Amino acid sequence: MPLDYKIIGANIKRRRKELHITQQQLADDLYISLSLVSKLERGVKAVSMDTFHSIAEYLHTSIAVLMANPDEPAVQHNALIREIDTMLEDMDNRHLHIVNQLMKTYTKQLKEVCPSSPEGLDSDSGQTDGPKRKDAET
Secondary structure (H helix, E strand, O other), X not given: OOOOXXXXXXXXXXXXXXXXXXXXXXXXHHOOOHHHHHHHHHOOOOOOHHHHHHHHHHOOOOHHXXXXXXXXXXXXXHHHHHHHHHHHHOOOHHHHHHHHHHHHHHHHHHHHHOOOOHHHEOOOOOOEOOOOOHHHOO
């Protein structure tokens, strides 16, 4: 499978912006040119593995994450897990316990409404498609 430099560049740019790092700061700190950073982010220039590894380390991520297509379901799933993890990090034990109980209750109810699995969830709204009718399956 060939590397998609546009995806890699977009992922570098997204992660850099998440960390509030400028292109100039990235270039200065990694001793690479601003022009190279710009070309990488636009996906018009390949990068050596050494530089790619340095960028991933600098951005506190992995090469695999920078290579991943954000439109793939597994990548979206992992991004949601990271987002939830980030929200939970700063909670005290009392609030974590409340969230834990809410999740257990929600999961139980979700399994009753959509016994097949999370596919019944609308990924944007978090709403279920509703109960499945048995007579509709025949």
